Every structure is written in structure tokens, then in C-alpha cells.
Amino acid sequence: MRSGKGKIPGSGILAGILIFWALVWLAAWATGGLDPEIDMGARLLAPGPGHPLGTDDLGRDLLGTVACAHGLSMVLGLVVAAGSLLIGGLAGMVAGWCGGRLDGWIMRAVDLVLAFPGFILAIGISACLDPGWRSLVAILVFCGWPGYARLVRVEVMKFRTAGFVLAALSYNASGPRIACCHLLPHVLPFVMVQASQGVGEVILAETGLNFLGVGLGPTVPSLGVLISMGMDHLFDRPHLLIFPGLMLVSLVFFFILLAHRLHGRLAARGGHLLGDTKKKGNRHRLFPLDIKADVP
Amino acid sequence: MTDYLVKRLLHFFILGWIAASLVFFLIHLLPGDPIDGMLGVRGSGRDIQRVREELGLNRPLVLQYADFIVRLPRLDLGRSIVHRRKVTELIAAYFPNTLVLSLASLLVSLILSVPLGLWAAIRRGSPLDTGVVLAASLGQAIPNYFLGPLLVLLFSILLGWLPVSGSGDAVHLVLPALTLGWSMSALQLRIVRTAVLEELEKPYVLLALAKGVPPGRLLRRHVLRNALIPILTTAGLQLGALLTGTVITETVFSWQGIGRLLVTAVRGRDYPLVQGLVLCMTFVFLIVHLVVDLVQAAISPRIRFEIRKR
Numbered sequence: 375m376r377s378g379k380g381k382i383p384g385s386g387i388l389a390g391i392l393i394f395w396a397l398v399w400l401a402a403w404a405t406g407g408l409d410p411e412i413d414m415g416a417r418l419l420a421p422g423p424g425h426p427l428g429t430d431d432l433g434r435d436l437l438g439t440v441a442c443a444h445g446l447s448m449v450l451g452l453v454v455a456a457g458s459l460l461i462g463g464l465a466g467m468v469a470g471w472c473g474g475r476l477d478g479w480i481m482r483a484v485d486l487v488l489a490f491p492g493f494i495l496a497i498g499i500s501a502c503l504d505p506g507w508r509s510l511v512a513i514l515v516f517c518g519w520p521g522y523a524r525l526v527r528v529e530v531m532k533f534r535t536a537g538f539v540l541a542a543l544s545y546n547a548s549g550p551r552i553a554c555c556h557l558l559p560h561v562l563p564f565v566m567v568q569a570s571q572g573v574g575e576v577i578l579a580e581t582g583l584n585f586l587g588v589g590l591g592p593t594v595p596s597l598g599v600l601i602s603m604g605m606d607h608l609f610d611r612p613h614l615l616i617f618p619g620l621m622l623v624s625l626v627f628f629f630i631l632l633a634h635r636l637h638g639r640l641a642a643r644g645g646h647l648l649g650d651t652k653k654k655g656n657r658h659r660l661f662p663l664d665i666k667a668d669v670p
Numbered sequence: 671m672t673d674y675l676v677k678r679l680l681h682f683f684i685l686g687w688i689a690a691s692l693v694f695f696l697i698h699l700l701p702g703d704p705i706d707g708m709l710g711v712r713g714s715g716r717d718i719q720r721v722r723e724e725l726g727l728n729r730p731l732v733l734q735y736a737d738f739i740v741r742l743p744r745l746d747l748g749r750s751i752v753h754r755r756k757v758t759e760l761i762a763a764y765f766p767n768t769l770v771l772s773l774a775s776l777l778v779s780l781i782l783s784v785p786l787g788l789w790a791a792i793r794r795g796s797p798l799d800t801g802v803v804l805a806a807s808l809g810q811a812i813p814n815y816f817l818g819p820l821l822v823l824l825f826s827i828l829l830g831w832l833p834v835s836g837s838g839d840a841v842h843l844v845l846p847a848l849t850l851g852w853s854m855s856a857l858q859l860r861i862v863r864t865a866v867l868e869e870l871e872k873p874y875v876l877l878a879l880a881k882g883v884p885p886g887r888l889l890r891r892h893v894l895r896n897a898l899i900p901i902l903t904t905a906g907l908q909l910g911a912l913l914t915g916t917v918i919t920e921t922v923f924s925w926q927g928i929g930r931l932l933v934t935a936v937r938g939r940d941y942p943l944v945q946g947l948v949l950c951m952t953f954v955f956l957i958v959h960l961v962v963d964l965v966q967a968a969i970s971p972r973i974r975f976e977i978r979k980r
Contacts, residue, residue, distance in 0.1 A: 394884070434925075489685050491955040497691075498948035500938040502696055513923040567812070578813050582918060586933050598815070602681045605819050612823055619816035627811035 384635050391628045395444070398621070402441035407464075431603045432615060434595070443595040444621045448512070451577040451629070455569050457515040458576075462522025462567060467553050468529030469523065481527070484520040488499055492517035493579060497588055505591040510583065525568055528562040567636045574629035581622055597622045674967055682960050687739075689952045693945050694738050698731060727799050747946035752938050757946035761928060765950075768927035771850065771920070772912050774843055775904060778851025784856075784901070787862025788894065794867060802859070809856030814915055817921035818849040846923045850915045854908055861904045865897035872896075899969065906962040913951050 429435050461592040467482040496513045503509040532541060542552050583589040584598025592599060597618050602613030741747070747757040790802040825832045825845060832844055869875070870893060878888050917929035924930065928947055935943040 382752050449852075478799060486685070486688065488690060489956065489959070494917070494948055494951045494955070497917065497932065497936060498693065498944060499696060499736050501939075502941075515935055517901055543700055574811065582815065583812060586917065586936070601819070602868075608819060608823055608827060612827075615816075615819050615823070619820070622813070622816060623808075623811050627808060630807050630811055640832075 384631060384638075388628060388631060388635070391624050394624060398437070398444070399441050402435075402438045406435045406438050422489070428611070430600065432608070436614065436617065438594045440597070440600065440618050440621055443597045443600055443618065446530040446583060447577050447597050447622070447625060450507070450514075450580050451573040451625075453515040454511055454518060454572045454576045455578070457511065458518030458572065459522050459565065459569055461515065461524050462519035462524075463561075466520065466523040466526025467530055467561075469524055471534065471549060471553060471557075473531075477527075480523065484523050487520045487588065489515065493582065496579070496583060497586065497661060500583060500588040505589065507590060510580065512545065517579075518576065521572070522565065522568065526561055526565060529564055530557055532553070533560050538549065563636075563640055566634050567640060570629050570636055571633035574626045574633070577622070577626055577629070597625075637651050671967065675964065678960060678963055678967075679815055682956060689873060689948060689956070690739065690742055691735075693949045693952075694735055697941055698807045699736075713757065747949070748942040748945075749936070750943040751941055752935070752940045752943070757943055758810065760931065761946065761950050764928045764931050766928060767925060768832065768916050768920070768929060771843065771916060771925060771927060772845055774847035774913070775850035775854060775912070775919075776908070778847050779855035779908075782851065782855040783858035783862050786893075787859045788889065790859070791863045791866035791870065792889070803863070806859045808857045809852060809859075812853070814849050814853055814918045815922055817852060818845070818919060821849060822846050822923075842923075842925075846919050846925050849922070850912070853915060854912065858901070858904065858908065862897070862901055865900045866893060869893045869897045898971060903962060903966060906965070911951055913955060 428436055430439060464483070465480050469477040496517060499513050500509060503513075536554055539552060542556050548554075580589065580597065581598035581601070584596040585602045587599075587602070589598060590596050600618040601615060602623070604611075604618060607614050688933065745758050747761075749755065750757055750760055753760055786802055790799045793799050812905060833842055877892065878892060879885075883892075913929070915928060917932060919925065920927045920930035923931050928950065931948040932944065932951070935947060936942075
């Protein structure tokens with residue numbers, strides 16, 4: 375059908391979100407610094423000269439607190455995604471390359487973790503642990519690695535009998551060498567797409583746990599805690615809810631959109647994120663994942 | 671089919687046993703004494719001893735575990751410390767509310783996603799299609815705990831049409847069901863769109879068009895009906911994923927379901943109740959997946975064969 379129309383400037387949206395964040399960060403930095411102190415004497419102040427967006431339930435400057443929480447969420451999301459990627463990628467690589475019994479055991483572990491409702495287990499586990507970022511990261515990585523393991527395993531199996539791998543085997547390259555130098559460059563683009571989507575999902579899970587009060591503790595500036603506090607002041611100070619919420623949505627939307635863009639690039643360039651496009655038509659489309667041959 | 675049934679049931683019981691053990695050992699092996707956390711600074715030596723005996727924590731771990739596993743088939747999960755009632759009684763009292771909310775939001779998500787997904791699929795590539803898919807991405811990015819309060823702000827506080835929170839009659843159900851249904855419909859919409867696009871490619875569509883079947887009838891009677899299998903499968907699987915959503919949505923709207931019960935139990939450090947609820951929700955999740963698998967196997971023989979080959 376009309377494949378040329380319906381373009382949305384996806385990169386424009388991404389750039390817009392980045393500019394929005396930069397503005398928020400700059401404004402927070404200029405008006406009182408990031409990570410403001412708790413001051414119970416200055417609770418719930420209305421927006422004014424010292425505090426452009428007022429103060430929150432604990433007397434912190436809202437703008438600075440939200441900027442800090444936003445950065446914290448992003449870093450946590452990236453750290454957890456990187457950790458899951460490392461463990462899952464290694465497990466998937468070993469499973470896909472070695473095959474046989476080892477593959478069976480690793481995939482059984484993957485199925486086991488995926489068979490349970492991750493978020494519910496995370497609530498149960500964090501109820502027993504002391505609050506803190508270490509336990510939060512550990513829980514989220516535990517729930518996150520199986521997805522990457524599955525993906526990497528399938529991709530490695532696809533390339534196991536490819537010409538370049540057989541060539542490397544023929545001159546006696548070792549397993550780890552083939553994995554790092556030959557397989558990794560082919561598998562990485564697919565993993566990056568999933569990781570981008572994964573960062574968004576991790577951020578949602580992390581803020582969800584914080585919202586329920588089982589994450590980092592009530593005094594750490596976190597978007598989930600801030601939203602939960604904002605909910606108590608819906609009648610008198612609705613912006614206490616809306617501003618952190620907006621930052622959270624922009625954060626998650628950014629990574630989901632990024633994943634779509636990367637996937638689109640990947641589909642258009644036949645498995646590579648950089649380099650020439652094969653099919654020109656798909657290149658600038660926002661959601662080219664499910665484009666099919668034209669219907670008569 | 672019998673082979674598959676037996677295998678899948680065995681699988682289910684093993685998973686259930688692992689879940690039960692995990693939930694049991696979680697509280698005993700993690701650092702920190704649960705009693706300390708439970709009583710906080712208030713607990714004196716005698717209090718600690720009393721609670722310890724009440725929970726049976728003074729006996730050897732192996733005995734406690736054996737006791738826990740033996741009581742499980744009899745649906746005996748111990749007593750809640752805060753509520754002073756049996757955990758199973760509490761679950762039985764709160765579960766119907768969660769079920770009502772889940773089914774209502776599943777309905778909302780189907781009502782939103784099927785027409786929109788169909789519409790986007792037949793106008794594929796148009797600005798409308800991109801707009802719908804973009805809106806779905808945005809829908810995925812708006813979590814329940816932000817959307818819920820936003821809806822409360824709009825419909826309860828600004829417009830005054832609906833109650834802020836609580837549970838009971840149908841009026842209280844509207845906002846929670848809308849919140850939960852919306853977040854599910856984002857994923858569902860994509861699946862409808864892809865399923866319909868796949869059907870549109872098949873030769874029978876061409877034949878029907880050549881025969882002169884009106885497009886509206888073609889979509890309703892043929893395309894949508896065939897696309898319904900993947901749509902219903904994901905709806906079934908989402909019923910499991912719904913559990914996550916109910917915990918948050920029930921907390922936002924003070925809906926008296928097991929999700930909110932879990933959150934209050936976690937906050938009150940009521941470990942027997944946390945244990946029972948996590949176990950109960952995990953079992954609901956496992957059972958839903960079991961049923962979806964079995965129904966799929968009954969519908970499509972291909973899945974049965976694949977299992978047998980393994």
C-alpha cells in the first residue's frame with residue numbers, strides 16, 4: 375500500500391526528549407543543585423522564587439529531587455540491563471555453542487525463572503531483604519537475564535555452521551576466541567535492540583517496586599517513591615504527581631522508541647546497525663518490524 | 671494428547687514444588703532475623719520468644735520444611751500475625767474482588783485493542799496506523815501507578831463523576847478497570863495488528879475478494895475469526911501477567927483484593943501472609959499457563975507433535 379506515507383520523525387521525538395531532560399537538569403542545577411536536603415520545616419511549599427516547582431512532602435526542592443531521581447532511575451536501568459546482558463549473554467553463548475547436555479541444563483534454568491511471575495517474586499524477595507540498591511539490582515538482574523540468554527542462544531545457533539565460523543575452526547581457533555572475535559559482532563546488534571527495550575522495562579519494574587515501598591527506602595529520591603507521595607496530595611498539589619510521572623514516562627518512552635528505531639535499522643540493513651541499507655524503503659520508518667509484502 | 675497431558679501436569683507439579691520451597695526458604699535463609707524485622711525495636715526478649723514459638727521458628731529447619739510441605743496440599747498456610755486469621759481464609763475473602771477486577775480489565779483491553787488493531791492493520795502504512803502504534807508505545811510507557819492517579823485527578827477531582835477509591839459496586843470498578851485494561855491493551859493492540867496483517871496475506875482473502883465478498887463482511891466473518899486464535903492465546907497469557915498489574919492498581923485505588931493485601935502484608939512485615947500470598951499468586955500464574963498450553967495443544971496438533979519429538 376502507501377509505504378512512503380505515514381512517516382513519523384522518530385529521531386525528532388528522541389532528540390526532543392533529550393532536550394527536555396537537559397533543560398530540566400540545567401534548571402535544577404541552576405536553582406538549587408541536585409539532590410536537595412530534607413528540610414521538614416519547608417514541606418509542601420508552593421512554587422516560588424527559591425523553588426521553581428515548590429517542595430515535596432519531605433521539604434526537598436521538587437525540581438532538584440526529580441532531576442536526581444530521574445538520573446538514578448536511568449543509571450539503575452542501564453546497570454541492571456548491563457548486568458543481565460552479561461550473565462544472560464554468557465549463558466546463551468555457552469548454551470548455543472556447546473549444545474548437548476550443558477545447553478539442556480542452562481535452558482532448563484532459563485525456563486524455570488521465566489515460569490514464575492517475576493514481579494510478585496521480586497516483591498516477596500525484597501520484603502525479606504533490607505532495602506538498598508544492591509538487593510534491588512540483584513533481584514532485577516535475576517529476573518532479567520533469561521530473556522537475553524534465550525536470544526543469544528538462538529542467534530549463536532544460527533551462526534554455528536556459518537562459513538566464517540567453520541573457517542575459524544579450521545585454523546584451530548579456540549572456543550572463546552571464536553565467541554569473542556567472530557560470533558559477538560554478529561549477535562551484538564540483536565542484543566542491543568532487546569537491551570534498549572529492556573532498560574525501559576527495568577525502569578518500570580524498579581519504579582513499580584519503589585512505588586509499593588519495597589525498593590530503595592522512603593527517603594531516597596526515586597521516581598516511584600515521589601509518585602507515591604504525590605498521590606497523597608492529589609487534591610492540593612497535583613503537580614507533585616504530574617511532574618515526576620512525566621519524567622518517568624519520557625524516560626521509558628525514550629528507550630522503547632530507541633529499540634524500535636534500532637530494530638528498524640537492523641531490519642533495513644540485514645543484521646547490521648551500521649553500514650549501507652539494503653532496502654531503502656524501510657529506512658526511515660518508525661515501526662518497520664511487521665511490514666509484510668503488499669496485500670493485493 | 672495423553673502423553674502431553676501427563677508430561678505437562680508433571681512439569682506443573684515440579685514447578686509448584688520449587689515455588690513452594692523457594693517461598694519457604696526465602697524467609698529462613700536470607701540475612702536478618704524475620705522476627706527482629708517484625709517486632710522492630712518494640713520487641714522484648716519474651717515477645718520474641720512468644721512469636722518464635724507461634725510461628726514454629728524454634729524447631730529445626732528440616733522439620734519446619736517437612737511440616738510446610740505436608741500442610742500445603744491441605745491448603746493450610748498458617749495464620750496471619752496482623753489479621754489473626756488463617757491465611758487461606760483471608761485469601762478466600764479477598765480473591766473474588768481481584769478476579770472481578772482482572773476480568774473487567776481484560777474486557778476493557780479487548781474492547782480497546784481489537785477494533786483499533788484491526789483498523790490500524792487495514793490502513794497499514796497510513797498516518798493513522800503509525801499514530802495508533804505510536805499511541806500503543808506511549809501506552810506501554812505509562813505505568814499503572816501514574817495513569818491511575820491521573821484518571822482520578824480528571825474524573826474524580828476535576829469532573830466529580832466517579833469515586834476516588836474503594837471497592838464494592840460497579841461505580842468503583844470503572845477507574846481501576848480502565849487503568850489496568852489500558853496498560854494491557856497496548857501490547858494486545860500490537861498482537862491484533864500483526865495477526866490481522868498475517869491473515870490478510872493469505873490466499874483465501876484474495877479468493878473471497880475475487881468472489882465479490884464485501885470487505886466489511888470479509889473482515890468480520892473470515893479475517894478476524896482466523897486471527898482470533900493468537901489474540902485469545904495472548905489474552906489468556908496476559909491473565910497471568912495481570913497479577914503484576916493488580917498489585918499496583920489495587921494499591922492505587924484501595925481495591926480490597928489480594929494484591930493490596932500483599933502490599934499491606936509486606937509493609938506490616940506479616941511474613942506468613944506474604945508467604946501465602948506470593949505462593950497463591952505464583953500458583954494462579956502457573957495454572958493459567960498450564961490451561962493456556964493445554965487449550966493450545968487441543969486446538970493445534972502441531973504443538974503436540976513438537977512436544978513428542980523432544
